Amino acid sequence: MGVAAVVPAAGSGLRLGAGKPKALVEVAGVAMVARAVDGLLASGVVDEVIVVAPPEHVEEMAFVTAGRVVPGGHDRVASVALGLAEVGDADVVLVHDAARCLCPSSVVEAVVSAVRAGHGAVVPAIPVADTVRRVDPDGHVVDLVDRTGLLAVQTPQGFDADVLRRAHAAAGDLRATDDAGLVEAIGGEVVTVPGDPRAFKITSELDLAMAEALVAAL
Ligand SMILES: Nc1ccn([C@@H]2O[C@H](COP(=O)(O)OP(=O)(O)OP(=O)(O)O)[C@@H](O)[C@H]2O)c(=O)n1
């Protein structure tokens, strides 16, 4: 019983282009993966953290984080599955991107509370701020997407452990962009709780600069 968190950190960070795995890139002197793990533990509602690292960087990640570190796979779904296989008897499992390393505790707590309230799959989400248009491959506008009811989904995503295991077992070749997508694919219900802008995903150099500024401002 308890809450386990799987932290996928095995990506290469091509878009950031730092010359090393993104999760090892420092934000104000602390590696993203360490910030992500510390944030989960600081919430007080997470008992165990399993970090999924690029296979050739397992030792380095184990050196910088408080979590147990295991080797990852060729994409995010594979990495989460490898982390999930290491989860013991926790009845709630969170999956949290190392790249969302400034996520506040309030979001972690809200996700765990919603799973504990009986929801099998819970995602934090925030309103979409921009107007959204669908375009064709040439960039010509096809239509205006009605923004009503559109939310941008973040992590940590929280799951009843059995639901997440069933979703991953059924995934096969399905490459959903998040774990809730795998739950939807098996017909599971996914609910949202309010996310937080600070849980943004560090993808580009500008995101990294914004993360540094945010840490300095806090
Ligand atoms: N094989 C992979 C690919 C991604 N991830 C993780 O999934 C999260 C979200 O992925 P993303 O932000 O896209 O990271 P990268 O794949 O590293 O970035 P890029 O696409 O720019 O290479 C990250 O914490 C990343 O480390 C993972 O664990 N295993």
Ligand SMILES: C[C@](O)(CO)[C@H](O)COP(=O)(O)O
């Ligand atoms: C899981 C995720 O962060 C939720 O928004 C997102 O889907 C990851 O996408 P990426 O393309 O693998 O970065």
